[in-house]
Amino acid sequence: MLDVAINAVYFMLSLALLFAFIRLTRGPSLADRVVALELIASVVVGYVGVHAIDTGVSSFLDVAIVIALTAFLAAIGFARFLERGGLKNE
């Protein structure tokens, strides 16, 4: 039961990662790419959580917390860069 669910979740998260990569490469402005990067970070956090359940190693949760923290800081940094006269379009 749980093995089937874990495999299905791996597949769905890979699909989500693929869609986010499409937006990351196509996104017309830099802000779209930042949004896609943040979604990629949360999908990777989901991967880490599922992998922790899959392997039974609970220490992976620390990795998830660090990924979420760095993604948040990266989003703030990108937003400040955009707002304080960075690249305007593209």
Next chain:
Amino acid sequence: MSEIFVSILLLAGASFMVLAAIGIVRLPDLPTRMHASTKAGALGAMLIMAAVALHFADSAVVARAVAFIVFILLTAPIAAHVIGRAGYFTGIVLWGGTTKDELRERYDPDNHKLYSGLEERAARSTVPGVHDGSNQ
């Protein structure tokens, strides 16, 4: 029994992640994409972390998972707001079907100041003859 709950939580979280990813590909402009990705993506990550807490059922793991959920709950709206604000200020093109943009005439793109509309009325009531709210 708990395996079933863990599976349901995992599948729900992954479904929200896929919905967020579909939204980020299909939706037409930056605010709607950001709306899809931050809300559904954060909810997906929180559900998966709840599944982790339920699966291990250990006090240290549950504490870390709850801390992670609280962290996501705090930072996801802040990140969404900051990115949307930066995107609006850099002049992204809104979707053609957008009917309301109340920020357009209230916002000064030179000094990044947002007027509420009350400055003008206050200036007019105290100093007659002043019609623009730019002097605060």
